[in-house]
Amino acid sequence: MNITLRVWRxxxxxxxGKMVTYQVKDVSPxxxxxxxxxxxxxxxxxxxxxxxxxxxxxxxxxxxxxxxxINGTAxxxxxxxxxxxxxxxxxxxxxxxxxxxxxxxxxxPFPVIKDLAVDRSAFDRIIQxxxxxxxxxxxxxxxxxxxxxxxxxxxxxxxxTCIGCGACVAACPNSSGMLFTAAKIxxxxxxxxxxxxRYSRIKTMIATHDAEGFGGCTNIGECSAVxxxxxPLDTISQLNRDLIASLFKKDGK
Amino acid sequence: xTTTVRPTGTRPEDFFSVGAEIRDTKxxxxxxxxxxxxxxxxAKLVNPSNRRKLSVIxxxxxxxxxxxxASLGEAGYNVLNFCYQDSPRRAHSIxxxxxxxxxxxxxxxxxxxxxxxxxxxxxxDYRARETNVYRLAEVSANIIDQCVAQGVPFAREYGGLLDxxxxxGVQVQRTFYARGQTGQQLLIGAYQxxxxxxxxxxxxxxxxxxxxxxxxxxxxxxxxxxxxxxxxKVESFFADAVVLATGGYxxxxxxxxxxxxxxxxAGWRAHRKGAYFGNPCYTQIHPTCIPVHGETxxxxxxxxxxxxxxxxxxxxxxxxxxxKDPRQIAExxxxxxxxxxxxxFGNLVPRDIASxxxxxxxxxxxxxxxxxxxxxxxVYLDFSDAIGRLGKDGVAARYGNLFDMYAQITGxxxxxxxxxxxxxxxxxxxGVWVDYDLSSSIPGLYVTGEANFSDHGANRLGASALMQGLxxxxxxxxxxxxxxxxxxxxxxxxxxxxxxxxxxKAVKDQIDALLxxxxxxxVDSFHKELGHIMWEYCGMERTEAGLIKAIGLIQKLRxxxxxxxxxxxxxxDFNQTLERAGRVxxxxxxxxxxxVDALHRRESCGGHFRAESQTEDGEALxxxxxxxxxxxxxxxxxxxxxxxxxxxxVYESIxxxxxxxx
Numbered sequence: 001m002n003i004t005l006r007v008w009r010x011x012x013x014x015x016x017g018k019m020v021t022y023q024v025k026d027v028s029p030x031x032x033x034x035x036x037x038x039x040x041x042x043x044x045x046x047x048x049x050x051x052x053x054x055x056x057x058x059x060x061x062x063x064x065x066x067x068x069x070i071n072g073t074a075x076x077x078x079x080x081x082x083x084x085x086x087x088x089x090x091x092x093x094x095x096x097x098x099x100x101x102x103x104x105x106x107x108x109p110f111p112v113i114k115d116l117a118v119d120r121s122a123f124d125r126i127i128q129x130x131x132x133x134x135x136x137x138x139x140x141x142x143x144x145x146x147x148x149x150x151x152x153x154x155x156x157x158x159x160x161t162c163i164g165c166g167a168c169v170a171a172c173p174n175s176s177g178m179l180f181t182a183a184k185i186x187x188x189x190x191x192x193x194x195x196x197x198r199y200s201r202i203k204t205m206i207a208t209h210d211a212e213g214f215g216g217c218t219n220i221g222e223c224s225a226v227x228x229x230x231x232p233l234d235t236i237s238q239l240n241r242d243l244i245a246s247l248f249k250k251d252g253k
Numbered sequence: 254x255t256t257t258v259r260p261t262g263t264r265p266e267d268f269f270s271v272g273a274e275i276r277d278t279k280x281x282x283x284x285x286x287x288x289x290x291x292x293x294x295x296a297k298l299v300n301p302s303n304r305r306k307l308s309v310i311x312x313x314x315x316x317x318x319x320x321x322x323a324s325l326g327e328a329g330y331n332v333l334n335f336c337y338q339d340s341p342r343r344a345h346s347i348x349x350x351x352x353x354x355x356x357x358x359x360x361x362x363x364x365x366x367x368x369x370x371x372x373x374x375x376x377x378d379y380r381a382r383e384t385n386v387y388r389l390a391e392v393s394a395n396i397i398d399q400c401v402a403q404g405v406p407f408a409r410e411y412g413g414l415l416d417x418x419x420x421x422g423v424q425v426q427r428t429f430y431a432r433g434q435t436g437q438q439l440l441i442g443a444y445q446x447x448x449x450x451x452x453x454x455x456x457x458x459x460x461x462x463x464x465x466x467x468x469x470x471x472x473x474x475x476x477x478x479x480x481x482x483x484x485x486k487v488e489s490f491f492a493d494a495v496v497l498a499t500g501g502y503x504x505x506x507x508x509x510x511x512x513x514x515x516x517x518x519a520g521w522r523a524h525r526k527g528a529y530f531g532n533p534c535y536t537q538i539h540p541t542c543i544p545v546h547g548e549t550x551x552x553x554x555x556x557x558x559x560x561x562x563x564x565x566x567x568x569x570x571x572x573x574x575x576x577k578d579p580r581q582i583a584e585x586x587x588x589x590x591x592x593x594x595x596x597x598f599g600n601l602v603p604r605d606i607a608s609x610x611x612x613x614x615x616x617x618x619x620x621x622x623x624x625x626x627x628x629x630x631x632v633y634l635d636f637s638d639a640i641g642r643l644g645k646d647g648v649a650a651r652y653g654n655l656f657d658m659y660a661q662i663t664g665x666x667x668x669x670x671x672x673x674x675x676x677x678x679x680x681x682x683x684g685v686w687v688d689y690d691l692s693s694s695i696p697g698l699y700v701t702g703e704a705n706f707s708d709h710g711a712n713r714l715g716a717s718a719l720m721q722g723l724x725x726x727x728x729x730x731x732x733x734x735x736x737x738x739x740x741x742x743x744x745x746x747x748x749x750x751x752x753x754x755x756x757x758k759a760v761k762d763q764i765d766a767l768l769x770x771x772x773x774x775x776v777d778s779f780h781k782e783l784g785h786i787m788w789e790y791c792g793m794e795r796t797e798a799g800l801i802k803a804i805g806l807i808q809k810l811r812x813x814x815x816x817x818x819x820x821x822x823x824x825x826d827f828n829q830t831l832e833r834a835g836r837v838x839x840x841x842x843x844x845x846x847x848x849v850d851a852l853h854r855r856e857s858c859g860g861h862f863r864a865e866s867q868t869e870d871g872e873a874l875x876x877x878x879x880x881x882x883x884x885x886x887x888x889x890x891x892x893x894x895x896x897x898x899x900x901x902x903v904y905e906s907i908x909x910x911x912x913x914x915x
Contacts, residue, residue, distance in 0.1 A: 059513060138324075153406055
């Protein structure tokens, strides 16, 4: 396959970026999208040009480090019924001779570092604001001390599969980080161990979410549509319910 | 920078010299059941008000590093935690699928600490240290308690209690799991505990920082040199102790199931500064991975070995059938080779045996799938019998997510055509040598998780890597490092100390040297060539002649690298080529030591199969008289061969036996 790529090139956070066109030849349909970018970079290096910077690590769809906007869709799922991360997207999804646009996540709270790599440390700060259960090492009771009903355990798990890639923010017209935040809220709210901090956690996490510059949620649903782990939109309903409930709790300051 | 190469030779003895024997001096005497309690009681303590005056550097944020950073932060130490990724949550522990073992005996099936200990030592083919393994089994139950308290959503039954499954040839059900994402959920648990300490101010987190050197002052590890991967700033950091939790080095083979960034630099730089490297040749090669599709492939994907419960593995009997559609090959023309050779265990033989036989079939020219280079490297894993027996829905209920993953990567539907699988590197049992306290041979330098060598011997059992990472991080290191820190305060050190200046200069010099070559070959092309050499000669089967050849090839590759590599850009930038180049430098040096280690160990054990040491039936044959020891290698400069220190393995609780699966 031969592919025409139009890639966002931006030297650093301060520089002005632009789309640059490259031809990539001899692409195998079995290659992953990132392997196709590797091929481009090998070629650029040998020509003495600067390779395209992009974040990636596990290349098996679980670490959450990769992620670019492909033809306008975060992670490039397009119309495919199969949810995917960028690293698990394969070139057989494209036709020979295709022109593909590749851009970084575009959101105020995710400033571009270089080319396709962005700074997502705002997500870590949302977790720091309460996305945990305070249980010091060594202080745990026996694992069977608190049974968890299977339905709640499964719902907690579904929310906990979030990989923190940031596609939800990139897809949202408001650059909202609500699906990411709601996934953690729901994960911990479903478990007995998460109850003591349930109504304080939500206030501090939402406050940090807003302070980091993420927008509000207006129920558009693009976030869930591009989520590689298919985090359901009803986690945001759960977040809203818990947030309202927290306003009536004395201890949820 | 090193362009000098070691002397060559024709005999194994030409490639190393033998030094004094070493011993672990930290495990106390007495019955094995009491050693850990005794050690914890005897270890010196640090008063809580003194802990805040002490600092610890931890490199890595996976299960071993993240758990240790959170735990030491909670204890009140000042922790500086580093990772090369953009967030601590990305560490490659996240990719582990199957589960985590713990001797809880929740199934009432006669499991116990001793049984988990016994299974792990036997699984490691009697090349692990008894005392460390017993402790691992002992703290395993605490790990599950801790993770549940953090909100890790393990699989549960309808009654609300935790579910278990069996794993990897073990006869009890002791594996806890979270669907196929156990590593992810455990890591997120540790990550959340870590971020809680970041918020509390006890842990300072440095992401996108790569450790490139260790700083030794008065014989103690006192700091590290890092490169800020966004700005290129080379900087030194100091502490009272340094912990490396930097994972395995499977990427020496280029293609592996490791993340792209996994590397050996932290451990190797420590090795160059005096830390012994233990059993570098012990590599685990997992039999059920998706095969290589072509020369441009960047990494391999593992599929759970549970597939072997219902899938039948075969290749065509005749090489000329290998190009055919497998569905057109008659039953009589198929060779179900594992069932043929191992009638008792069939497709469920241990990982090392299943892997080696797949290689043998492909070496005979009977591999399937696309040709990569000049050979087909794949065997069929066929579910048509299982679909006939269980129905498509029955198979989907057991393996649906794995079938989907296979279809997404290969574009083939495994319900219709047999899967193709091939072995791939996915774990390294070797690593920096440590004692019972997890201290390396450099005082103040601790090594935890996959980065050390201690718990899995020559072969790791499934669901044991997560157990070791969290055991080290939550329970072992936080109880041993205080014994060392109680000796603080040590000499005050800052960036102006000669040792720090020298280390920073060494890092900058290497960066400058890499950028200055400006040759004609890319970093990846060298990395791939190294991978080919390692896979061919130090992979599933090793021979004396092959290993000697490989050492020569790697030395030549290193010379060529320093003469012809092309690293574009500058240091003061987000320069991913420069990052990779530095890692490949260390992987090449490590690869050479792996070959030397494999060459000297003229026996087969676990994942290390020497063609010269096999039974009449072609099975691995240990030589306990000559090789019942840990090979701890001392660095001796680039122009001198490494020095071998033997740590004899003492088995007091377990009787040595030869494995058999026929």
